[in-house]
Amino acid sequence: MTGHPTPEPDLGVLAAQVLFSVQRELFTALAEQGFDDIQPRAGAVLAHLRTDGIRPSALARASGQHMQVIGSLVDDLGRKPDPADRRAKLIHPTETWPPPDADRRLDHARHRGAPCEGTG
Template sequence: MRRSERKREAPDLGILSGQTLFGLQKELFSRLSEMGHPRVRPRHGAVLAYLDVEGSRASDLAAQSGQHKQVIGTLVDELVALGYVERRPDPADRRAKLIVPTELGRDHMEKSDAVLAEMEAEHAKAVGEEAYAEFKRVFALVAQRQSRPR
């Protein structure tokens, strides 16, 4: 059996994870575009998915998303230009900056959360509530284990 056939018939964790991520992003960002956010791209999720409404430091966003601080800085610059976030002095440390969502950014975050909740409910309905809950529990354990330093 050829490798490509084997990968199609029994995809490994990398392939399954990629299919899940890219499929989720395609649907999420398509729906968000229809809801008034056509300029936000999947790469911006490294900021928007982890951003606190009260604001977050770029270093925290980098740690949570697994991206380098320079990448986060570039994404923040793009999101500032698009009107989704702004940089403000951190009240806890005036030398540091907080990345804070604007009204447009908060709208995107709320709609994103709602769309993702709908998508999850659809998956749970399709495979069964218990099976989906178990899938998420196990997937979270695998993701946690995979993200640990070795």
């Protein structure tokens, strides 16, 4: 013991701890439901993916991720020309990604009622 009091964590640190705890629980539940290939970093894409497509730059802005991160996350998704600008590409779901019942499984995982770490 050094004699110095341990500072209390600030709000940002506490919020990050809650986020990481919820992410661990959600992605553990997704893995239990057969989505063991979905990693937490994919949430940046999944949360903003639209059936009509979205440009990678818009996806980066909406998710707060760098374009390099978005580029690595969208490899499993389809790309097609943007009808408004043929130079641009739209990222859209494919037949295999996300899986057809992903919304149902994600909703089930979110609402399964299990306590977060440290609360139960």
